[in-house]
Amino acid sequence: MQSRTPAGRPGRPRSAAADAAILAATRQALVELGWSKLTLQDVATRAGVAKTTLYRRWAGKNELVVDAVAELFDELRLPDRGSLAADIEGVVLQFAALLDRPECRSGLMAVVAESTRDDPLRERIRTSIVERQKRLVLEGRARAAERGELPPEPEDAEEAARTVDLTFDVVAGAVVHRTLVSGKPADEDWVRSFIRVLLLGLAAPS
Amino acid sequence: MQSRTPAGRPGRPRSAAADAAILAATRQALVELGWSKLTLQDVATRAGVAKTTLYRRWAGKNELVVDAVAELFDELRLPDRGSLAADIEGVVLQFAALLDRPECRSGLMAVVAESTRDDPLRERIRTSIVERQKRLVLEGRARAAERGELPPEPEDAEEAARTVDLTFDVVAGAVVHRTLVSGKPADEDWVRSFIRVLLLGLAAPS
DNA sequence: GCCATTACGCTACGGGTCGTAGCGGAAAGC
DNA sequence: GCTTTCCGCTACGACCCGTAGCGTAATGGC
Numbered sequence: 001m002q003s004r005t006p007a008g009r010p011g012r013p014r015s016a017a018a019d020a021a022i023l024a025a026t027r028q029a030l031v032e033l034g035w036s037k038l039t040l041q042d043v044a045t046r047a048g049v050a051k052t053t054l055y056r057r058w059a060g061k062n063e064l065v066v067d068a069v070a071e072l073f074d075e076l077r078l079p080d081r082g083s084l085a086a087d088i089e090g091v092v093l094q095f096a097a098l099l100d101r102p103e104c105r106s107g108l109m110a111v112v113a114e115s116t117r118d119d120p121l122r123e124r125i126r127t128s129i130v131e132r133q134k135r136l137v138l139e140g141r142a143r144a145a146e147r148g149e150l151p152p153e154p155e156d157a158e159e160a161a162r163t164v165d166l167t168f169d170v171v172a173g174a175v176v177h178r179t180l181v182s183g184k185p186a187d188e189d190w191v192r193s194f195i196r197v198l199l200l201g202l203a204a205p206s
Numbered sequence: 207m208q209s210r211t212p213a214g215r216p217g218r219p220r221s222a223a224a225d226a227a228i229l230a231a232t233r234q235a236l237v238e239l240g241w242s243k244l245t246l247q248d249v250a251t252r253a254g255v256a257k258t259t260l261y262r263r264w265a266g267k268n269e270l271v272v273d274a275v276a277e278l279f280d281e282l283r284l285p286d287r288g289s290l291a292a293d294i295e296g297v298v299l300q301f302a303a304l305l306d307r308p309e310c311r312s313g314l315m316a317v318v319a320e321s322t323r324d325d326p327l328r329e330r331i332r333t334s335i336v337e338r339q340k341r342l343v344l345e346g347r348a349r350a351a352e353r354g355e356l357p358p359e360p361e362d363a364e365e366a367a368r369t370v371d372l373t374f375d376v377v378a379g380a381v382v383h384r385t386l387v388s389g390k391p392a393d394e395d396w397v398r399s400f401i402r403v404l405l406l407g408l409a410a411p412s
Numbered sequence: 413g414c415c416a417t418t419a420c421g422c423t424a425c426g427g428g429t430c431g432t433a434g435c436g437g438a439a440a441g442c
Numbered sequence: 443g444c445t446t447t448c449c450g451c452t453a454c455g456a457c458c459c460g461t462a463g464c465g466t467a468a469t470g471g472c
Binding site: 112122162202 | 331332356357
């Protein structure tokens, strides 16, 4: 969050309700207007606060939308379906459903685009969204290692981290590219084909 | 292109030099200013044309940047290095180098973001960039099938198209996610790890 | 209960971009 | 030379940005 009010500070504390109202209003505005037509004045009006209040808490549109979108990703869960393939299928379908929501579609790619010229913003995205969701990969790999479906984690911690990063980039990248660039649905059929490639490789028989 | 002047039309034809100058100026402006601070007035000044000329040819910033970026992707080539893995490595490294150029980084994701609320724009991206570059996957698969590295193309044309789409989404998605979201370089080490997963699957021994 | 301190709503403002309209002149084909 | 289209230029209203200033509201400390 942007406005963790330190405990022992004098004066009137910031309204936590305002925070929630602003982030919800941001998501609603993303749905109705999309990124480019979203204005902070509009968000403030929807949330029932003054525009200046918004500027006191967030530096601008970018930071606001990152926080508004990041909350959505915490809904993701890794189901335990008994096999690695089934677990991945479960979480990937959830991810695809998330990317189907308009507040996510239009917000996520826009802030990523902005982050290419704004290092603090990129860091905010990394810590608020990307790193947080690597928990899914970590848990999935741990379960699969227990079941013997994947080799155990490497001794070398750096090596293990690289593997997790690679897995995350491949899975998230493929789903994002499928839904947002190719513009086709990541439905069950597609997810099954993808998981076959992911687990067995391109050369595997279909 | 946006301004194919029909041959037998009377009157003064549109200046092809202006087209080239505008697209080059757009890329230069993307390098120096990035997407969000890029204005059509600025591009027009750089290109030495009037702002109104720009609006006569492109509907807006989105369409202009798509055309400016699309030209970059036509530079990609599939080298023949003797094996599927080596071929992929060659083209992926070129792709990574492309995504390292600031005019590409800031422009590409921004128009993808806009396209989530603008179907004609999405179609323009698909035809001008995505579909054009599937030639690389097609050629790579054909070579690999000749060499016996991959099973031959399925009889069913739809099935074959799905496989090509999947391969494209996985490869392009992973590289884009690695460079633009995770913000780490897609260098030789990473590309080799990626290709191992792509060809052999996650369960393959490292 | 009073006071210092901070948050909040409101208004107003300069600065910038957008996208369009209208004009006179330039460059092509016939 | 005529028509047709393109081009450069200027000007314009509309909108959004981000900030400043003010009076008021809500806390915690004493």
